[in-house]
Amino acid sequence: MSRTDLTKFDCSVAQTLDQIGEWWTLLILRDAFHGIKRFDDFQTQLEISPTVLSARLQSLTRNGILEKRKSRTDGRAFEYVLTRKGLDLYPVLLSLMAWGDKYAPNGDGPRMELLDKKNMRPILPVGVRSDDGRVLTAKDVIVKPASGSDDRMTSLINYRKKA
Structure with a gap:
């Protein structure tokens, strides 16, 4: 089955998925955030085929997420290092991790504890917050078309108003 070309969708989520939407890609990024840099180490940790790993690393490099x-x-060896663009994906991975701990737990509790390096205290969960710090859910947010919205995005945004 061929993969749908998401570049035709003028949508931030679609554009992000076009670059990091393969599930091996997210696991490679997870490992990169834990300090893995070399091809062999990614392969050993993930038990991934060299062909798939090579393709995913090439895609991440081509998209400027890894260097x-x-x-x-x-x-003689190469390393794959997170770029600024790659580092900016950290909250995305933390959100996925928190969701997994909540909805796909292993029965023994959280798989990792995340601590602030400065004071060794647990970090706050990633969330959407208002300008005064309140945690917001999807029901607390109003979405409006912005300057970059095309007709399809404007239609999607206005869909909720019709329902």
């Missing part, structure tokens, strides 16, 4: 660099310790 492929010569290893400082072994001039």
Whole structure:
């Protein structure tokens, strides 16, 4: 089955999924956030085929999420390092992790504890907050078309008003 080309959708979610929507891609990013940089280490940790791993790393590099660099310790090897664009995906992964702990638990509790490096205290969960700090749900937010909305996006935004 061929993959649908999401670039035709002028939508932030579709554009993000076009770059990171493959499930192996998110696991590679998870491992990169934990410090894995080398092809062999990704492959060992994920038990992924070299062909699939190579394709996903090439896509992440092409999209500017990872940068492929010569290893400082072994001039023949390469490392994959998160770029600023890649680092900006951290809240996305934390949200997925929290959702998984809540809706797909292993029965023993959270799989990881995230601590602030500065004071070693647990970090607050990722969430949508108002400008005064209140946690908001989807029911608390009004969506309006903005300057970059095309007709399809405006129709989607206005769909809720019709229902």
